[in-house]
């Protein structure tokens with residue numbers, strides 16, 4: 626019998642060596658937790674052990690000196706224990722409550738805001754942007770920095786009806802996730818093909834297979850093997866650009882930004898939901914994306930004023946209905962908001978009644 630090949634993927638690393646010793650010791654044995662103030666969490670274990678967590682926001686794309694500074698702060702206040710969260714926050718674990726205020730003061734002195742817990746606007750989860758990825762239509766990190774500068778007060782205070790999770794994705798197809806408010810690149814024109822390069826750069830069958838609506842066909846152009854796009858079918862998703870860079874879809878004018886709302890990953894209190902499009906065609910206006918910021922802040926302000934305590938954005942919209950959402954936010958509802966793609970039967974709001 627042939628010898629089985631050992632799996633060579635490392636998978637998710639074991640978190641235990643990176644966890645605070647008190648967390649390791651009391652894993653699965655916590656009896657109580659509370660939220661003493663914005664940015665601070667308290668956990669008590671059955672053994673009587675106590676752990677306070679102080680969370681601060683970062684700019685995410687950090688140089689070595691900033692990371693060393695955070696490590697120095699951890700050495701000084703939390704016995705060297707810190708962890709980076711998926712939303713680019715840093716959490717310091719403390720076993721002595723008297724160290725909380727000096728730590729917060731030290732973080733504030735160096736420009737790290739403390740907050741992002743409970744019913745605040747937490748740091749925006751975002752994709753890589755121009756620094757790390759080769760296909761972005763915008764700079765997710767830049768959008769996040771510009772927005773969080775404006776949402777700083779909502780990060781350090783807990784004044785929202787419930788927690789608010791935001792996300793930013795710099796292409797329409799790959800990383801990113803569901804969020805209460807998601808900011809997502811939106812291409813509005815099919816890719817432009819550089820036929821001189823396709824034969825040398827692209828594996829044409831893989832590119833053809835990649836298109837979700839079968840809009841790409843092999844073609845001979847000027848005697849060279851190339852590809853062509855049926856523009857009536859193309860949904861401008863951008864999936865062909867990563868395996869075939871000569872199919873350029875990023876465009877300074879036609880790559881826009883769209884806002885989606887009501888997504889939720891967890892099944893706490895209500896079931897997980899997919900976010901839905903509410904604003905599209907916003908300019909991809911680096912370096913501060915003011916039009917995107919204005920729409921997000923408007924939605925947050927209306928949600929804050931209108932939602933009942935503990936309603937997430939999806940719960941709030943479920944209660945008031947989509948027509949009232951568009952009325953209250955003043956966002957225009959157009960025919961382009963209706964999901965009429967024939968493959969969308971599962972998500973299309975199709976019944977004997979039209980419900981929007």
Ligand code: SF4
Nearest residue numbers: 753758761795796799
């Ligand atoms: S969202 Fe798309 S462009 Fe952005 S980092 Fe992920 S794969 Fe790259």
Ligand code: SF4
Nearest residue numbers: 836859860862863865
């Ligand atoms: S952009 Fe998307 S739909 Fe259009 S041709 Fe490329 S893969 Fe197909």
